Amino acid sequence: MPDSRAAEERLTNSPIEAAYREKTPGSAALAAEARELFPSGITHDARHLKPYGLYVDKAAGPIKWDVDGNDYVDFFGGHGALLLGHADPRVTAATQEAVAEGTQFAAGQRREIAWAKAVKRLYPAVERVRFTSSGTEATLMGLRLARDFTGKNKVIRFRTHFHGWHDHMTHGVASHFDGKSTPGVLGGVTDAVVLVDPNEPEQLKRVLAEDSDIAAAIIEPIGGSTGYTPLAPGFLAMLREETAKHGVLLIMDEVVSGFRLAPGGATEAFGVTPDLTSWAKILAGGMPGGAIGGRQDILDALDFDAAAAKGRDKIGHPGTFNANPVSAAAGTAALTIIAEGDACARANETGRALREALNRVIADKGVPWAVYGDFSIFHLFMQDGHPVADPFAFDPLSLPTVAMKDRPKELIRLLRLAMLVNGVDLNPACGGLVSSTHGTAEVDRAAEALSASIDMLRRAGQI
The missing domain is CATH 3.40.640.10 (Type I PLP-dependent aspartate aminotransferase-like (Major domain))
Incomplete structure (x- = not known):
């Protein structure tokens, strides 16, 4: 079997991908149609995700609903356009x-x-x-x-x-x-x-x-x-x-x-x-x-x-x-x-709380990652060559700039899928942007999703 076929089979057999497929059959059907219309079936590079990206029907505040009726805490944030949340x-x-x-x-x-x-x-x-x-x-x-x-x-x-x-x-x-x-x-x-x-x-x-x-x-x-x-x-x-x-x-x-x-x-x-x-x-x-x-x-x-x-x-x-x-x-x-109003201040404060909550999960789970960022923005650092001992002490400035972009693509893909299975949508680098409509409930839900997603990755032998 050619290497590409073998790789595709491994992806299809992933239990994380299987859980995603089971949850999102409507998105799968629309993605199949889209592949006959658009290059890679998408209209923006950042929406590229294997086996297929999410198809969304509606959104309000910090939540969006896919075509199968599943709801997600949205940290993609309209590619950064939605400080006030969806459909203010x-x-x-x-x-x-x-x-x-x-x-x-x-x-x-x-x-x-x-x-x-x-x-x-x-x-x-x-x-x-x-x-x-x-x-x-x-x-x-x-x-x-x-x-x-x-x-x-x-x-x-x-x-x-x-x-x-x-x-x-x-x-x-x-x-x-x-x-x-x-x-x-x-x-x-x-x-x-x-x-x-x-x-x-x-x-x-x-x-x-x-x-x-x-x-x-x-x-x-x-x-x-x-x-x-x-x-x-x-x-x-x-x-x-x-x-x-x-x-x-x-x-x-x-x-x-x-x-x-x-x-x-x-x-x-x-x-x-x-x-x-x-x-x-x-x-x-x-x-x-x-x-x-x-x-x-x-x-x-x-x-x-x-x-x-x-x-x-x-x-x-x-x-x-x-x-x-x-x-x-x-x-x-x-x-x-x-x-x-105070939209910027509220988003910034929730961003701080979110980074802290996610790093608590990372520390409790013992994975060598870290969440960092400032204001209402957060990023996840997860590189095999640069394991993080303490997520709360992580300094992204300690690494060469170009080295920061050397991301583990397959691990990121699987974590994104796992987070979607657990009801949270992140951007392609497993980071995101916080709106003024996100609050304590969304922070808690994101932390729970990350904890469950790490467990899924471990069971799948990915970490």
Whole structure:
């Protein structure tokens, strides 16, 4: 039997996978249909899971229900878009009202103005905003604005940091750390990207001192891949100081961290003000939408009159659904709730309690893992080559950044399936994001699920 067939048979015979299949026959049937329609049967890489991913019918607050009627505590969190949980009634009402009035006017409308004001309310240093339809588009525009403003060509990126899927951003995230291009990307594009290791200030300073063609540095302010590879204390402030010293723009990619760490995102939480900020996810209240914002003199490259006054071509930026009224309504409602309430603080506190509860389970079960993170974000570390003696003392900064990405894929897959069997949905790295609707009941349920899942892994001979 070929190796691939043998591997497939082992997967099919796994008792954990068998329990998952037994629980989710409706998802299995839909996945079979999807495989005839989509590559790998999915529409987002992060939804890839063998033998098949979950198919969900509805969700409310911290819970979602699959097509078989099973309920799950959701820590996938709409890929980070749902700080307020699923189907917040205030956001839902605003969205429904907007849909009923029309989804695309091909004209300006009141809601886009209210949305931009809601952003500026929480990020007072932002002088101008330009809406896009996604976070990828926002970071793409950020690079273009930086090159136009500085007259320089290159951008500094940090290994493991994710900024979307446009050509400048695909290598050096989960692979191709040597700077070579990923499939389908022209090699010349990567020549304009300088990959730097995070938490290596001397390396950064050397690049800035030796290369006069750097237009911008872009960074996830919570660390690479939503903080899976965290930043050392003080690194972000140092980056701001060094970029300013060399006339290099700083772009903080707050697609995940924006409006989550604090109402004013990482800018408020860390006291660091960039030249440009990219947002998405929470920005649009769970609907499609992104934005780039920052200094007026930089965003003037998008302004017809300002560009003409300088005798320059403006940067073109069409987009059928930029600032569409439905996303604008949802986003304005969500940002208003965040500005006037304690959603960030509640999510952050539950995140702390969850990390502590999961680490108690890990310690009690005697597995060499650890849960870590900050604010309302958590990650699970589980590498054979780096066993953890005490999960409460684990320091992710003690390991090389790239080594942190060397995850045990099969163990993660089986743990995800086991957690689903036990009623908890995690992200592809067995981590997740906490919403303001998660509470003590969901923390307790997650801890119980992890305990039961570890038992399942042991019985299956996986740990």
